Amino acid sequence: DGGITQSPKYLFRKEGQNVTLSCEQNLNHDAMYWYRQDPGQGLRLIYYSQIVNDFQKGDIAEGYSVSREKKESFPLTVTSAQKNPTAFYLCASSWGAGQPQHFGDGTRLSIL
């Protein structure tokens, strides 16, 4: 079955530590996205990529970094510069602008 796989499901970060969240899709989608969801809130865009080796900042990119070396993979690194990283992180993919986005099951990140 085609879909989007996020791992791990739960992740804990220590102070000063960088952590990387994985997102893999086998839908052959060109575009991939990372969103952050805080409790009781909607999703906010962190980064997005329309093609391999290219990506753009979203609304809240500070403290995060991404790479897009392969079409099927779009990992997100939460750096130590992100002072409030506790949230639910959702990865999505689509054929491109104007096409519905399909979401992974999410990674819940907490601070130790």
Add this chain to the structure above:
Amino acid sequence: ELKVEQNPLFLSMQEGKNYTIYCNYSTTSDRLYWYRQDPGKSLESLFVLLSNGAVKQEGRLMASLDTKARLSTLHITAAVHDLSATYFCAVDIEVDGLTFGKGTHLIIQP
């Protein structure tokens, strides 16, 4: 900056009743999406509305889009408990990602 506002943010209703959730947005767009989220889960796509006047229905849910008014509605007919969830509308412009509303937390009581 695109802003998306949903109302109400919280709705408690009885089974069998009808209700409408509203989604207003601030910038011209003809692409609007509705998603459902169950507690602790990811988002499930409900409707994709891609033109003015678009109307889509699935079971007890019906969504519509008025791009001139920058308004979309999600209408619930004869609500049942299984529809309890948080519903999000989202808008996209050009090639950017989606801008989401804050969500409507819907509780349907017997």
